[in-house]
Amino acid sequence: MEKVLHTLYHKNKVYCKQGKVASYIPALAKQDGEKFGVAVMDLSGKFFAVGDVEEKFTLQSISKVFTLMLAIIDKGQEYVFSKVGMEPTGDPFNSIVKLETMNPSKPLNPMINAGAIAISSMIKGKNNGERFNRIRGFLEEIIGEKITFNEEVYLSEKETGNRNRAAAYFMKDVGIIEGNVEEVLDLYFRHCSLEVNCIQLAKLAGMLANQGVSVITGKRMVSKEITQLVKSFMVTCGMYNASGQFAIKVGVPAKSGVGGGIMAVVPNKYGVAVWGPALDQVGNSIGGVKILEDMSKEFDWSIF
């Protein structure tokens, strides 16, 4: 794999020049669009890695996968899915139209922003500090080391996140969010601003590939059933409005974030992380999607 990975890395790095880094906040806009890294970990903990795999980037939407698992642990599936739907959507990730037009009014799934904000409101804790530590601690326990936090990104997202604020107040109005809206949003912006590098992200992915048991520590973090549930969401709605296309061309559960990271899972085989902050038009790492297509074909990863 080592050799093939190097070849595919250099073949696909050039796509990064065709993408654009996220520009809605300065902290993301200043990322270097030519950075590119890929890391693959097998279930024995062996790593294959090329490129910028030690540099940190914010999790952004990738964090939604982990808060969903915690919400299910904390509140149970029945409660969680009474507030948030299970269905994919053809609408943009930040759309609020369906909140109004669906009956009953609820976000279609936990991977769009509205759904993920509702999920954030379900994390246990006496206050936001406790809740945030619970999320961060969960990630740290999976990979067996500390996770950093990007305060600049957090503050910036919080200040400019008015579209998310609109969705949250709408959900407050219809009873989907129960607590204080600004507090829920604060937690959401916080967990989006947690930082990892490709090595760490591959370890997080590895836990999902390994059906809930950390490859690093050997500790069971969640039930197999919950990992299958989140992996099915990753397939149907993990890659924004290109989820269907990604399922066709790559065929493995994956979740991307506007920080340029993609966490992909080859069930029972590999945890995969790609990072390239240059994004395509729907908001996925442009080089990241390309190299995953090639890797899936080369190593026959499709789950279908």
Next chain:
Amino acid sequence: MEKVLHTLYHKNKVYCKQGKVASYIPALAKQDGEKFGVAVMDLSGKFFAVGDVEEKFTLQSISKVFTLMLAIIDKGQEYVFSKVGMEPTGDPFNSIVKLETMNPSKPLNPMINAGAIAISSMIKGKNNGERFNRIRGFLEEIIGEKITFNEEVYLSEKETGNRNRAAAYFMKDVGIIEGNVEEVLDLYFRHCSLEVNCIQLAKLAGMLANQGVSVITGKRMVSKEITQLVKSFMVTCGMYNASGQFAIKVGVPAKSGVGGGIMAVVPNKYGVAVWGPALDQVGNSIGGVKILEDMSKEFDWSIF
């Protein structure tokens, strides 16, 4: 498997009483809602079957899976997906809202009615007779025997299918459908009215489980790549507006039809067919979904 299947069959048959047979045309309305059958074929051609597995029912939307494969063979992926999208949708299967509001205007995927009608317009043939024979012949070649056609259902669908007609004329207006609209609709209603029983449907599913090679005849029908493509559509949008939920609870590619059939595929393992004309609220066989949940758990079928 035999014994477990019998147990699960009797456990889940009772759910049929809670569903309703499709009533929008008389030919479907007169189906017996208590009928229930399930058939599993492994890739050696060995069968496990319980219940009403020899009775015929119309394919309805299950036929969309096969016309999609033929359209890709006839026109190529690039052309097909220039006219029809690849993304799942939270809108109902017969919705036409997105046709108008998406830019560019195209049906979101080939599994909703509008998308499947567009796909029907791409099947090769000098006339509708040839095109219909091509679809029917493709199915017959997979299972190695003749397939019947329900003329009563066809005529009834054709007469009452004005919602589909609306979608088709809209697509004609925006250039998605190129030929004669009524002819395209005629072909669509025809292939929806092809009939199979559970045994036959399991053989059709088996070809997809077997990555494109008929289990019955050993003949390659389509490329592995095309079967993976259609299986990914089955996961993201094969079960109407409960596709996300089905992916979570069952975790295998499946396609249902309002005739009460469900074709499920356990990649590299089994072709599965369930039939129970009593439907749940989104239009899937109510007992069929339930027994597939149980079978998936029992035999660990989830692809995630």
Next chain:
Amino acid sequence: MEKVLHTLYHKNKVYCKQGKVASYIPALAKQDGEKFGVAVMDLSGKFFAVGDVEEKFTLQSISKVFTLMLAIIDKGQEYVFSKVGMEPTGDPFNSIVKLETMNPSKPLNPMINAGAIAISSMIKGKNNGERFNRIRGFLEEIIGEKITFNEEVYLSEKETGNRNRAAAYFMKDVGIIEGNVEEVLDLYFRHCSLEVNCIQLAKLAGMLANQGVSVITGKRMVSKEITQLVKSFMVTCGMYNASGQFAIKVGVPAKSGVGGGIMAVVPNKYGVAVWGPALDQVGNSIGGVKILEDMSKEFDWSIF
């Protein structure tokens, strides 16, 4: 008035160069965008006219005002408004989204295409010939002379009118249209293809200004109540998606058509007709809207 009208005519004729003639069918596309005419008739039958006021153009959507009156005469207000709404809409004139999303499903008002097609299905007559003669005869009786019909436009609209066809089949599906859909559409395309010149159109407008009595023949054509009803629709939704703006800037009931005609009514004072086939972006005569703004200000026509 004569002199002011000449001044305003020449001031506003120049705007015609900024518009574009309707191009969706060849028969309309070959109109001369520099043609411009305006005719005002007072309630004694006295005329003030400038420009191309003797040239014929097709009524197009202006005909909707008259079919609405006939439908109310034939079926009564209660029936008509059980099938078609009374409310303005921010959606485009040919939108079908609201047909699907409103509950109960009905076209929002009789001035959008879907609503007008539904209205066409309510005109009395044993066959389309009788129904068409009833509409044409109604117009002829108002102005006391024959009205011509543009067969080329009719055939062309009929052939290309697939967006309208989509709306009609949708309405058939939900029970708004009762008869044969193609027959209803045929009648709709026919009455849109009736021709008038500005002089004739001012006479039609005059009947509405005169509360239902033809200024030319002195005959009562409809009740005062029905004329007030259609004039209120003209104010709230007569000028496509610029109806609100037109109400603000001109302030009189008006209905425009893509043939370039605008029929405006100054209640109890004037029937007004403008024709200029060069259209603005929403589909109204660009010079026509401009000169009506000026005339309304100059002669203090606003009803508000």
Next chain:
Amino acid sequence: MEKVLHTLYHKNKVYCKQGKVASYIPALAKQDGEKFGVAVMDLSGKFFAVGDVEEKFTLQSISKVFTLMLAIIDKGQEYVFSKVGMEPTGDPFNSIVKLETMNPSKPLNPMINAGAIAISSMIKGKNNGERFNRIRGFLEEIIGEKITFNEEVYLSEKETGNRNRAAAYFMKDVGIIEGNVEEVLDLYFRHCSLEVNCIQLAKLAGMLANQGVSVITGKRMVSKEITQLVKSFMVTCGMYNASGQFAIKVGVPAKSGVGGGIMAVVPNKYGVAVWGPALDQVGNSIGGVKILEDMSKEFDWSIF
């Protein structure tokens, strides 16, 4: 008029029993649904009044008419309508769907909540105190006396107004609202909570009937042009989703509020106020709409 008014009052008072008082906040819910009053003022200042015409109620959405006038005075028509549209809408008053789906994104008109909130952000003043005094002072100058403020309603609306908050943050995100969102909302909730009785409301209406000059003080408050503009908005979108129907059945500019008030204007003739807190399904005073229908027919008030 006196006598007819009494007859119509008693005829229509019974409808109040079929309506329901607004219940989304306790302060409104405790209103007595059987209260009913109507006041008509001619342009000489002469009053005709029956029923509960001295009791105070909150202006609610009626205040939108006056803030629109002030915003135009403060910022000019061009600026105001670069941020807020001029077109009526078939969507509910509190809908935010169009904010997302329209391109460019702006509220369709100043009478729906989103539009009125945007308008509130345009009122001049160093702080909210100044801005609120400017609105209140404007009303007081029209009627020549003090206007009260209902603090209980204001606090309650502010606490529960999360749907409006959602709309406001969305508009902040797309650049329609420039200032601090919570401050803008505070001003909006404040001016909705100003109180009048029917006598006072008829005086406010009288200024609009009198083309901008207060009937009470003789002072010109706004230009004739601005009053015509707001009256055209009242016709196309003043009565929520029954504006079209009201235009047909009553035919005069009017604006209603969920407090149960309706301000109607018979141009050049009368200022009219009705109050009945029992509302119909779209949110208009049920008895109020009924009596206005009768009065319009009896006195031939329709402007069409």
